[in-house]
Amino acid sequence: MKSSLAVPVQRRILRLAAPVVVYAAWLAAYVAAQLMAYAPHASLWFPPAAVTFAAVAAFGWRRSVPALLAASATASALTVMGYSAPASWTHWVAALVLFPIAHVGAFGLAARFTLASVERGPVPSLPRTVGAFLVGGAVASALATWLGAWTMHWAGMLERDAILATALPWWIGDYAGLTALGPLLLLALRDLSERARLPVREVLFAFDALPRPPRSEDRFLPKLALVLGLVLGALLLLAAAPEHESLLFPVFLSIVLQLWIAHTQGMLQSLLSVALFSVVLVATVAALDLGDHALTLQFAMITLASGSYFGLAIPVLYTDNSNLRRLLTHDAMTGACSRAFFLELAEQARQAALRRGEPVAVLMIDLDNLKTVNDSHGHAAGDAALLEVADACRSALRREDVLGRLGGDEFCAVLPGCAASRAETVAHAIQSRLVQARVSIGIAIDEAPDTALHEVMDRADTALYAAKRLGRGRVELR
Incomplete structure (x- = not known):
């Protein structure tokens, strides 16, 4: 009983902890940004931008925004309290209201824009989504920066002439923090949301597969x-x-x-x-x-x-x-080469073998009674028989041999550097590997460079029909 109750209790704790995690992560990221500051209002990066982006994307507006606004307001309030001059009411309005809304609104919109790009086409496109993240993140960073800079000017914390000089490094720091950590934090918060059994949007899994x-x-x-x-x-x-x-x-x-x-x-x-x-x-x-x-x-x-x-x-x-x-x-069902591709590869392998003075064996392989199998047991059984034949051929052939499906129930294999005796051994090996299916095989040996491939295939085809006339399930050499 104890173990059966443990999992639901753990999930409830995780659900309650999710806003706390967001709040704590944002403040920890803010501290990291302050430690990396190299000038007033300028940091090498601003990781809270990544936290806000990831939280809105993973948890949605309703579950993430209260914690994000609270964290941003806390950090802004601590900053105002650290000023040497007494804080005015405009300072507190800026710290508790305007800064949080500008930051959370801007990067929250970037998250929504990025997720919307996943659903924009019939299939997910990683380049499209990456582009949306980078462009949307740049715009969001600029929006948060300029709103923040003008808020500081309105509150009397920044001279008008200093807005541009302050905003540019601020913008770059926000964007650097977002691009560096945003996607990784999104995966982390998505996994937390899954563990807590919170609703997780399907688009967050679009690129996992x-x-x-x-x-x-x-x-x-x-x-x-x-x-x-x-x-x-x-x-x-x-x-x-x-x-x-x-x-x-x-x-x-x-x-x-x-x-x-x-x-x-x-x-x-x-x-x-x-x-x-x-x-x-x-x-x-x-x-x-x-x-x-x-x-x-x-x-x-x-x-x-x-x-x-x-x-x-x-x-x-x-x-x-x-x-x-x-x-x-390649043939989608059996994995054998398609007819056109088979003829191309087979001719290349054949010519190379003949230049070396080696014989080439051509095997025409036909599945016996495919129509009867389809009529009696359905096309699924016929497809399974064709797949079994293709697998048997692949297991008996060498790496340099070429296997193609010419259409319907007929396969062809070209074996460079293969004499008649070995070709017959390979043909019988194919038959021995079959359990449900049965095939007839005709063999022709090619040793003349001036003979066309289709002529050799015609001879192998003649041998195949001889095997069928003699009772099927046979191997014949011509």
């Missing part, structure tokens, strides 16, 4: 270490010689290596690598007091994140192209 490159955990760590090592090394060199900004070149070289990770690892590893790169970069810059190079490093951070997100789409495109090519060149 997309094909990914084969992942190798033991190779990810060396790649990650190389990326982070380049960043650390470059920043240490710059700290030793701050007048030589060209020493930052390894930071940009790490962007190339990060694309390597995006192309060869899974989505989670790529997002984790982007986040760790950003954390290591901003922490090292703050520790070594390299704020004079903040703008260059922020561009590197944003470029690496943007390139990585688009890079995640490359393996998908490769796989889609491979699947499309396979649909065009």
Whole structure:
């Protein structure tokens, strides 16, 4: 009884904890931003932007906005309380109302815009969604920045002449924090929402089922270490010689290596690598007091994140192209080559063997009584028999042999470098691997370069019909 009640209780706790997690994560991100500040109102990055984006996307407006507004108001109030001059009522209105609404509204809209891009087409498109995230995030960062800067001016905390100088680094810091951490935090909060059995929008799972490159955990760590090592090394060199900004070149070289990770690892590893790169970069810059190079490093951070997100789409495109090519060149049901592609490959293999002075065997393989199977047991049984024949052929043939489905119940195999005796052995091996199906096989041997492939296939076809006339389930050589 205890264990049966534990799971519902745990879910209720998680549901109650979700707003608390959002509130605490936002304030922790705000503290991180303050630690990385290199000028008044300017930080290397502003991670709360990522928290707001991820919370609205994962939990929706109703469940996330109260916690986000409360966290933003708390941070703004602490900032106002830290001013040396007494706070006026305009300060408190700005801190408790205007700043939170501007921030949460802007990045919440970016989240909704990004999710809407997933549903815009008949199938999810990762490049489209990445583009929506990057463009929507840039607009949201600009909106939050300008609203915040003008609010500060209205409240008497910022001179009008200083608005532009304050807003530009503020904008870049917000955008850097969003691009570096937003997608990874979204996955984390989505998983929390699942555990709490909160309603989770289907679009949040749109890219989970997309094909990914084969992942190798033991190779990810060396790649990650190389990326982070380049960043650390470059920043240490710059700290030793701050007048030589060209020493930052390894930071940009790490962007190339990060694309390597995006192309060869899974989505989670790529997002984790982007986040760790950003954390290591901003922490090292703050520790070594390299704020004079903040703008260059922020561009590197944003470029690496943007390139990585688009890079995640490359393996998908490769796989889609491979699947499309396979649909065009292979029979969808049996996996054998389509007729046109088979003739192309078979001719190439045949000519290569004949140039070496080797014989070529052509096997015409026909499934016996397919019409009877379809009429008696249905087309599903006929399809299963065809698939069994194709599997038996593949298991008996070599890598260099070519198998094609010519249509209906007929297959053809071209075996380069194969004499008559071996061809008959292969034919009987195919028959022996069949359990439910039975085939007749005709064989022709090609040793004349001036003979056309279709003529050899015609001879094999003649042998096939001889096998059928003699009782089916036979092998005949012509």
